[in-house]
Amino acid sequence: MSVVYGRVALIGLGLIASSMAWGMRRAGLAEEIVGTARSAQTRETAREIGLCDRVVDTAAEAVKDADLVVLAVPVGVMGAVAEEIGPHLKQGATVSDVGSVKRAVIAAVGPHIPDGVNFIPAHPLAGTEHSGPRSGFAELFDNRFCLLVPAENSDRQAVDRLRAYWEGLGANVEEMDADHHDLVLAVTSHAPHLIAYTMVGVADDLRRVTDSEVIKYSAAGFRDFTRIAASDPTMWRDVFLTNKDATLEILGRFTEELFALQRAIRTGDGDMLFDYFTRTRAIRRSIIDAGQDTDAPDFGRSKVHP
Ligand SMILES: NC(=O)C1=CN([C@@H]2O[C@H](COP(=O)(O)OP(=O)(O)OC[C@H]3O[C@@H](n4cnc5c(N)ncnc54)[C@H](O)[C@@H]3O)[C@@H](O)[C@H]2O)C=CC1
Numbered sequence: 001m002s003v004v005y006g007r008v009a010l011i012g013l014g015l016i017a018s019s020m021a022w023g024m025r026r027a028g029l030a031e032e033i034v035g036t037a038r039s040a041q042t043r044e045t046a047r048e049i050g051l052c053d054r055v056v057d058t059a060a061e062a063v064k065d066a067d068l069v070v071l072a073v074p075v076g077v078m079g080a081v082a083e084e085i086g087p088h089l090k091q092g093a094t095v096s097d098v099g100s101v102k103r104a105v106i107a108a109v110g111p112h113i114p115d116g117v118n119f120i121p122a123h124p125l126a127g128t129e130h131s132g133p134r135s136g137f138a139e140l141f142d143n144r145f146c147l148l149v150p151a152e153n154s155d156r157q158a159v160d161r162l163r164a165y166w167e168g169l170g171a172n173v174e175e176m177d178a179d180h181h182d183l184v185l186a187v188t189s190h191a192p193h194l195i196a197y198t199m200v201g202v203a204d205d206l207r208r209v210t211d212s213e214v215i216k217y218s219a220a221g222f223r224d225f226t227r228i229a230a231s232d233p234t235m236w237r238d239v240f241l242t243n244k245d246a247t248l249e250i251l252g253r254f255t256e257e258l259f260a261l262q263r264a265i266r267t268g269d270g271d272m273l274f275d276y277f278t279r280t281r282a283i284r285r286s287i288i289d290a291g292q293d294t295d296a297p298d299f300g301r302s303k304v305h306p
Pocket residue numbers: 011012013014015016017036037038039042072073074075077080081098099100101123124125126127128129130131132133232235239
């Protein structure tokens with residue numbers, strides 16, 4: 001892989017930005033990586049571990065002469081960061097972001113991007129429950145999707161360049177409209193996170209009753225919930241507050257289904273439960289068939305295809 005952007009500025013140096021920095025180094029995608037974060041401690045850690053070529057104190061300074069600027073901060077502060085950097089952006093530069101929500105980010109950031117600068121939102125569908133500058137790794141985006149959300153009038157060359165950049169980070173790139181993105185992610189990521197938070201909260205409420213047995217005997221399903229429910233509180237608070245409509249729509253449907261299953265359990269409707277679980281099992285299999293579950297152990301695949 002070769003250089004795609006001369007200077008890349010990373011605003012926010014958490015899981016996603018640090019993974020991008022290591023990924024850029026792995027593939028040689030940038031001549032210079034400049035980073036900044038709000039807290040002095042994060043900037044100090046980034047310096048210590050050699051994450052960027054330069055770590056500077058302000059976002060305004062970081063974006064100076066940058067060809068690509070990536071906003072990698074919680075969704076709720078994207079607008080404020082954009083306002084700060086707007087006057088300092090280089091003509092012809094591209095500003096992108098990695099936020100988990102797109103419509104609200106476009107509304108908050110868009111007005112601060114001057115004419116002559118390309119704003120192309122993006123969302124890598126890859127992450128972990130960890131956060132901060134030490135949590136990143138170069139392989140995070142390998143074989144994961146990265147969704148680009150260009151406007152109809154976005155500069156095609158700038159979009160293609162950002163595509164090449166994300167491909168260089170290992171991702172499979174697709175383009176999507178912002179509203180569609182927010183609805184799809186509400187189903188596949190946002191609502192599931194809320195459900196995990198709830199399930200772990202319920203278990204915690206019961207802890208005294210069960211004398212810590214919930215933790216001691218937690219089976220794989222509950223452990224998966226606890227991993228997801230360990231995700232960054234600021235990030236997820238912002239996701240729900242900014243993708244409110246789509247998340248509420250999906251949660252409404254979810255509670256309807258939950259009530260239907262609850263009713264089937266109460267009335268002893270085993271056929272309903274069996275049919276429901278048969279349908280959902282097929283979905284898991286189709287994900288594995290499509291090769292999209294990179295975490296699935298190989299024995300899982302060979303069981304499906306003996
Ligand atoms: N964690 C995940 O699994 C994924 C997160 N995302 C999105 O990526 C973005 C960043 O998330 P992570 O890297 O996980 O977060 P993180 O919590 O690891 O890092 C966030 C960084 O932003 C900095 N920051 C916070 N407020 C700031 C401000 N006002 N000005 C400058 N810097 C500020 C923090 O100091 C920190 O360095 C979020 O918008 C999130 O929705 C996207 C895909 C996956």
